[in-house]
Amino acid sequence: MNYSPSELMACVFARALRDGDTMVMGTNAHIPSAAWRLARDSGKPHVRALIGATGTLDPTHESVPASGGDQAFLPGTAVLGLARGVHDQLRGFADVIFLGGLQVDAQGRINLAVIGDYEQPRMRGPGSIGLSLVATIPRAFLFFEKHDPRVFVETVDFISGDVLGADSELLIVTPLGVLGAAAGERTVKLMSVHPGVSFDEIQAATGFPLDPALAVTTVPPSVTELARLRTQS
Template sequence: MSDLYYTDTELMITRAALELGNDDTVLVGVGVPNLACNLAKQTHAPDLEMVYESGTVDSDPDALPLSIGDPVLATGARSIVTMYDGFGRYLQAGRIDVGFLGGAQIDRWGNINSTVIGDYDDPKVRLPGSGGACEIASNARRTLIIAPHQRRRFPEEVDFVTSPGYVGGRKGRDERGLRGGPEAVITDMAVMKFDDAGEMYVETIHPGVTREAVQEATGWDLAFADDVTETPTPEADEIRLIREELDPDGIYTGGDE
């Protein structure tokens, strides 16, 4: 375990960055996914191509975007297209390798709910809905999910499937003609992957976190890899890039919190 100080959010950013390859094309929004993509681009994946939901292709922003409509995203972009073209000609056409997702609930099959908590017709909470998330989950070659690890956020079954994961298993996804599927779930406690059946399991546990704590924060009997290991800690240069160049004001990382 490293003596380097880092926050839970910084660990999530650095771990998500490791999931990205040099030849990947990523559909990305703002916040933690944006920081993970830019960190990857400045370290091990200089040719990573970022397509923002607002329609900028291969952007190289010189400042932190505050929304997907921030004009800074036009900086250095190879092209700027409409959202219709971005989702139609890139995502639905199968040209996006990786999509980032989050949600209010994620279940054991990687299904995501961002629509309602409780019964759809009489919900306890009505949420914003899909936006582009269902399209990303259905069409990207693989998806990465980033979320805080809380029992209410990880139920055995979501209240509503806004964005499909492996549905009830990989066969269920295949029967619906969906591309790809979730590849990793990165939380502030662990990194989880999906087995041959399409069910989530723990691959690594973050430093200082116990198996019991991860299980307690999960709403089903969670599987653990036979060789579960400790999540690699961030490198000093990665933390420097995040704090000094990517998010110096701590807008998404929380600064010194």
């Protein structure tokens, strides 16, 4: 059965969510939202979602709005507000946070502030925003639309968040494969390569060394998973 890279990414995240998790998502919520609903439909009914911008708990949107601050994210079990949502993440009530970044490095540090020298940046990025919250959220799920050696670098140029330094778990899913590290580990390693992608391909797109011995194939979406994904409203 054919499937899109986004559908595979949503499946990988849904499998990694555990019943009882509270996951935080914001901008570009299509994949996290699909993963959340798939997890709930797959025997994990107690997975909760918190929208960062509005503090909405378990939103009831029909189609996922593009922008995190869209009013379509307001209807839900409760609207806690942005500040209360931040406090709940600091307090440790969130289990998983979905994030992106300009750079991720071999030690699991993430950067959304600058590329190049801080004082004279080659590229000024948007800023560190919620990447710091990996310090109080035990699992960071990162997703990228492209797997690019300019993103997956040996050493970040700025540390917006230090996932492994905070003893948090890291799971990175891209259109090419899955990288990550368990809590307590200090180095990002290859977890799997997507069907149809070679080890050489993912290594060439990654700016730090991966171990070919770990190049197992990502389990493709099952017929059931795809059916559940495609019947989500």
